Amino acid sequence: MLKDLLQSLFADALIAAQTTGALPVFDLPTVEIQRPKQAEHGDYSTNIALVAAAAVRKAGGAANPRQIAQAVIDHLPSGDLIGGVELAGPGFINIRLADAWLQRQVLAILAQDTAYGNLTRGAGQYWQVEYVSANPTGPIHYGGARNAVLGDTLANVLEAAGYRVQREYYVNDAGTQFEAFVASVYARYAALFGRDVPFPENGYPGDYVVDYARRIAAEQGDALLHLPQADALVRLRPLARAVVLADLEQELKRIGVEFDAWFSEQSLYDQGLVQQALDYLDARGELVRRDGAVWFAASRYPKNDKDEVVIRSNGMPTYFASDIAYHYDKFIRRGFDHVVNVWAVDHQGHVPRMAAVMQALGLDPRRLTILMYDLVKLMRNGQEVKLSKRAGNLITINDVVDEVGADAVRFNLLTRSPESTIEFDLDLAVAQINENPVFYVQYSYARICSILARAATEGLTLRDDGAVPVHMLTHPAELALLRKLIELEEQIELAVEKLSPHNLTHYALELARTFNIFYRDCKVVDMEHPELSSARLHLAQATRIVIAKVLALLGVRAPESM
């Protein structure tokens, strides 16, 4: 990466200054390369002299940061990357990239095409991202779209950073919620044939349950009614599961979210993994018996103030038991190097417990990251609308996608940092979406495509012999665009490091804006200046590649026309 390159150049300069005696010997500080907020401070800056001065002072020497900075500058190795450096303020070193180097990046981008911006930091690492994992009891509330989009985009970004990634949905097809759902389907199913089965008290009253029942009836007829209810429920479970999962899969696909694996909670029981994981913990002395129940001794671990039941006094395991088994399976059986779980903020209490579980299993808790995100608050006329599957009044992903389209949904959900609450006003949705910034980015992309097409009609095409006069790209708008293009890898790095891809939407907007300024100031197709036109055409193509890359990471379409 460019930053790493600069970092080593300045570290070398500092060592060289120490070797020649221009600077005293002290422990090498970490060289930080930053991006200044203001353009006049250069492309990058480093505080190496300020940090070094503190180190010298601690060693008892007298140190003037500006003098240290000057010594570093004097010993900077020569090369074609840096166009100039400048000593500024209390001792910052401002770095300006060489124009010639910037211009050459057009060719680098064209050569790497869709691979441009990819990193190697994840090479050899096998990660899992587990997301959505909504209970398979009906359509997904719109808030679930945020989970889906975050997880999916994060997985995209990790792949671009060189990680091998598995995308997984954990299907909670065991336990009381799912049983209540199956019983609800059964009641609706029976009603279709005029049989009156009392609707379960904790059931799911939504109309969609009737729809599921109809679909099952269409396949099975009234066959299930000829069985005792208990047997019918056993038969119904896989049928209900299949119907609801088919719906979930289809609904998620509409916002571009697909999974490599749908992992069944029930399978953990069927394979004896829950027992195996609990035995494993028991052997390690992590379980205690009390009040007729079996507890995981979480309170031994930091940030946990109480133990947690894994086997109820009635002998039934809790969801926590299967969750332990699930993570036992992820790390010990399947061997992921790292797992990211995307959870809504209402699961926050579960986070320290999982950290405790990791340690109890003998695993490094840092290998499990929980990406928490806040809720999507649905508003209507400035009033919050409370929705729930239980109440049967849902705003689903499908509902919103029907209204505003998948691209706007994804982009909108990705412009805010995960921990911020999103307010989404249903009445304003369409209006808000029409001024959605995603269209600004897509429009710029379409405009580039249009320019390329226009150029072709003038006989101006991209060339692959490397003989592009990129040195002619000297206009401020051209150089600004070049600078913005080469930020891509840093943006991907940032998204991976912080596990929050929302900076990519901001980058996409800045990129589009920078291109629009270039478009205004620099006519691309101008056949009176064929050489300059050619250089600009390649710059436009490079921009197209980078915008397409960012949009692909975000899961947003890059349309050639709108």
Added chain:
RNA sequence: GUCCCAGUAGCUCAGUGGAUAGAGCGCUACCCUGCGGAGGUAGAGGUCAGAGGUUCAAGUCCUCUCUGGGAUGCCA
């Protein structure tokens, strides 16, 4: 009670311990007989909730207070 998250422009929100705190929308005034105007330029608009502290440097880190949301089940 304890714990977690948030509080930044009129609104919705960005902001990596660095230099003069940003964007979109809205508002005002301009630019356009140029490749797609879904564009560009400029302006108004801020005690970064408050108070201490750490640091050469704090919107950013620490402590406390206030306000809002969430978590604190033998539910998942």
